[in-house]
Amino acid sequence: MAGGALLGRLSWRLGRVAEVRLETPRVASLLLDVPGWEGHLPGQHVDVRLTAEDGYQAERSYSIASAPDGRRVELAVERIDDGEVSPYLAGELRAGDQFELRGPIGGYFVWQPGLGGPLLLVAGGSGVVPLMAMLRHRSATGSSTPARLLYSSRSLEDVIYRRELERLVAAGDGVTVTHTLTRAQPPGWEGHDRRIDAAMLKEVGWPPGDRPLVYVCGPTRLVEAVADDLVALGHDPDLVRTERFGPTGV
């Protein structure tokens, strides 16, 4: 078991919204107080369950963005306009509201400093959320594992955690962040402006011989294309972990 996954409780419990923070026009961070939360590992998720007045229930999974050392559990929710759950979580929830969740869940898509590196993190849209938990944890624990994040967004205003990512890079302790903006670029943008491809992965990532641990998270098409490219570039498939978000996002 990778690093000894922390096992969450299966039972549903109530989380209370302490703060809602708008990250982008479509993404909100929810900072939750969850009584009895035993901590989590970076990369894990929670299941969220909403129950309508007529008893209809909808469940969704959301990655945890916060580092394990934080007092609160932080999620990020991208609003899908015709979604059943996200318009409520990312639009109507206010501080003080409560909803049911269970977790933390999933010991597979997890990184801890003890697993080593170097790290290559590849994100599409809100796929950055579990990777952010890894970067936050890396920073909080003073890990010296070199980490490179390649992050695809539609436009600059869709970049989640932009300022915090700038701060993590500015700390100068081994984190690089490379953005690619696939739909709209601000005037004078000199960064990448296309979907992530093999050439970009080769330029930004580590040589396969360095045996980087790779975590890829985002919409299914992006994740599968990136994973295929990485293997074609010579990366060991066993070192490439993926988390597909499905049809939403970039």
Place this chain on the structure above:
Amino acid sequence: MDERDLRLDGNAIAGMLAEVFRFDMTVEWSGCAACGARNQLGALQAYAHGMGAVLSCPGCGQALLRVARGGGRWWLDLRGMEWLQLDERARMPE
């Protein structure tokens, strides 16, 4: 959008699998009865649907595990899986 867009990872249905097995199944190993590939369930491809989900082999596409819920029952079809190993360390607390 085509069917490919709906593909997820075993990780995505970890909560449902934990309800059935009471283990964190994403870290557990399985063998594909068709091609012999061994994978952790978190690395399998998952298709979730209204009643449950199907986990399939990323190498050959074989359906390894079908799970469905309805009428107060769980249905499991593990024919495509040659073996499944459960590590006690991944047993979940209630």
